Amino acid sequence: MATTSDIEKAAGVLRAGGLLALPTETVYGLGADAENPAAVARTFEVKGRPPDHPLIVHLGGAEHLDGWVRDVPATARLLAERFWPGPLTLVLRRGDRVPYEATGGLETVAVRVPDHPVALALLSAFGGGVTAPSANRFGSVSPTTADDVRAELGDSVDFVLDGGRCEVGVESTIVDVTGDTPTILRPGGVTREDLEAALGRPLAVPSTSRVRVPGQHPSHYAPRARVVLVEPEKVVHEAELAQESGHRVGVFVPAPFGDTAVKAHAVVAVPDSAAAYARGLYGFLRDLDQQGCDLIIASLPAERGLGLAIANRLRRAAGPRATD
Structure with missing residues (x-):
């Protein structure tokens, strides 16, 4: 320190x-x-x-x-x-x-x-x-x-x-x-x-803005591995299919499915707490890169509380790359 x-x-x-x-x-x-x-x-x-x-x-x-x-x-x-x-x-x-x-x-x-x-x-x-x-x-x-x-x-x-x-x-x-x-x-x-x-009033969260600010690029907060987002109940199935097809898959297993065994290269058990998920999100992505994953399967959390920010980061991480 x-x-x-x-x-x-x-x-x-x-x-x-x-x-x-x-x-x-x-x-x-x-x-x-x-x-x-x-x-x-x-x-x-x-x-x-x-x-x-x-x-x-x-x-x-x-x-x-x-x-x-x-x-x-x-x-x-x-x-x-x-x-x-x-x-x-x-x-x-x-x-x-x-x-x-x-x-x-x-x-x-x-x-x-x-x-x-x-x-x-x-x-x-x-x-x-x-x-x-x-x-x-x-x-x-x-x-x-x-x-x-x-x-x-x-x-x-x-x-x-x-x-x-x-x-x-x-x-x-x-x-x-x-x-x-x-x-x-x-x-x-x-x-x-x-x-x-x-x-004391509702606030809009527009997808685009007239004012340029950090974090608006279509691909942002992205690991080297490609990130693919699917519905929570499909995460395990899609991860195993990708693993069987030859990918080195990292998978973010949603909290409701945390006890499910997954055949993948690396597995992250998503924390129950949105605060814990936010605190660990970038570390999880970096760790999967370090483990050699070339594909990450994840799902979006409920977009309330900190879940809104987590979902925003995951969408940007899954955005189109320059080579797409």
Whole structure:
């Protein structure tokens, strides 16, 4: 785990225009000084991320919003007071401190306050904003441990700040609050139900958006193995058929069928708890890759609570690849 000395070193890396991996409660981020266009541009290079895909600016608290955004509507203030620090990102109008390199050229900026002691200590020591997309190659499985980062990015990162395993395990929920009607642009660690309870109104979760935000690419959060989604009651049968046809199959066995014996190369028993499933999801996908699976059979959970975010990640993982 990170020490005070580690945090001071990490802050120095940011000040020098370097890149570091930092823990958050969601996933590990690839951090850069949000006000340094060259450092932000290097983030895109290391990830292989298209430059028009905006980044999230991480701040140490809602009191630091001045300059990063132009105005904070009442809805945004309410959500910030209720869910920050936490896995909620708000899309607001860009302030003067945010370079266009961080917003993908947009006049909006995504901001959040992470709920992780190491991340908050770093932000305090650094004294500024940090852009931090997930610390992995673009489109691949997000890292939830420091070892995941080291295995994927290696020497491309100047320093890895180890904060242990991420507690939430899926990225933040992104809510657009620039218009009259707040909209969920990406489901994540704060549930739709909790947001609706806080606002006292229903929220839409559109499949497409006029505002570009992270996680909207058709293929995203994807392992090397191809992911195929089927109905829960068909998972075992489809996995065994694929295994018999010569695939090295990894299978996510849904909780109701957890006692079923499966003839497959590797088996993941999906946890009963949605929170446990979300926390373990990316680790499960990475592990199946490491075991040499070329095909993963899974099903979507019920799309309520954290199940909405899990289903979103699985759909993206199963999305069309560049070679399709």
